[in-house]
Amino acid sequence: MLRSLPKFSIIFSSTKNSRYLANATQRFISSVKIGVTTAVPIRCMSTAADDQVQRVKVLKSTDDKYGGVIVELDQPMDSTTFVSILRASILHWKQMGKKGVWIKLPIHLVGLAEGLVKEGFWFHHAEPKYLMLVYWIPESPNTIPANATHRVGIGSFLMNEKHEVLVVRENSGLFQGTGVWKFPTGVVDQGEDICVAAVREVKEETGVDSEFxxxxxxxxxxxxxFEKSDLFFLCHLRPLSSDIQMQNSEIEGAQWMPFMEYAAQPFVQKSDILKFINDICLAKIDGQYSGYTPVSTLSNFSEQQNYMYLNAGALKRSNS
Incomplete structure (x- = not known):
């Protein structure tokens, strides 16, 4: 719910003191050297209960696609001035019927975060160079979407012509010191496709070139x-080279190992998910299992290339 706004003795004064109003408003505006404001008309109530329209400074914003606004701050300002402009901005956006407010706060302006929180904003997400805060204006259920909820990881199954699989032994993380040999794994970077990440991780950890x-x-x-969910994709890659050049910073061992030797490890035998993975890989080796291949697609909302992962063989048989 919108917080009650204090009376602006400069901005919202009665028009009876027009000369004082003009001079004081000019002093107020000239003190704001932030480069992210614009003057807009705001309707307020005078002491005589007559509607008054004054032009005040508000934060520059762009409309999002869901009835809200986005503000990207950049220039330094003192906290008191910022809070005054913020309150006028929220009143302006409320009169315009806006809903959600997104304020992107760069790291060099992090000192303004306290003022935003005291005005009712809350943290939505953070990146290395900015903090995103949000606010809901109307007295209705908040529909601002939650922050990203999942991390995406990959594991890569590669087998050579000798029926040996590429495995690594990690020197950090959950498997540190266990002596377990496992498939190369990793996390998909922001803006990276699953098929690209799988090839990259194999190359980084082992030096082996591969094809997804x-x-x-x-x-x-x-x-x-950190309370996030995880999506893990088991990927099948074809090795294009065999020589191993190990990544010493994360990996303490890498080798080509006979599949049955890998599968016989006690740790693997005690893990339900690893036993399922072994069964899937064996079925794939025997030609009894089909996975999902990446097909390049375009979206109606963007020119960026995307991939849809589908069972191409089954689709082809269905269409024929």
Whole structure:
């Protein structure tokens, strides 16, 4: 709900003191050297209960696609001035019928975060160089979407002509010190496709070049990383080279290992998900399992290339 706004003795004064109003308003505006405001008309109530329209400084914003506004702050300002302009801005956006307010606060203006929180804003998400805060104006249920809820990871299954699989032994993380050999794994970077991430991680950890073939399966888990959920994709890649150049910073060992030797590890035998992965890989080796291949697609909302992962063989048989 919109907080009650204090009386602006400069901005919202009665027009009876027009000379004082003009001079004081000019002093107020000239003190604001932020480069992110614009003057707009705001309707307020005078002491005589007559509607008054004054032009005040508000934060510059752009409309989002859902009835809200986005503000990207840049220039330094003192907290008191900022809060005054913020309150006028919220009143302006409320009169315009806006709903959600997004304020992108760069790291060099983090000192303004306290003022935003005291005015009712809350943290939505953070990135290395900015903090995003949000506010809901109308007295209706808040429909601002939550922050990203999932992290995406990949595991890569590569087998050579000798039926050996590429495995690594990690020197950090959950497998540190266990002696377990596992498939190369990693996290998909922002803006990176699953098929690209799988090839990149194999190259970074082992130096082996590869070609992405299919997504064989995926698993969803929860509360895996700072309360976030996790999507893990098991990927099938074809090796294009065999020489191993190990990434010493994260990997303490890498080798080509006979698949049955890998599968016989006690840790693997005690893990339900790893036994399922082994069964899927064996079925794929025997030609009894089909995964999902990436097909390039375009969206109606963007010119950016995307991938849809589908069972191309089954689709082709269905269409024929």
């Amino acid at each position: 073939l299919e997504v064989l399966a995926f698993r969803q888990s929860h509360n895996s990383f």
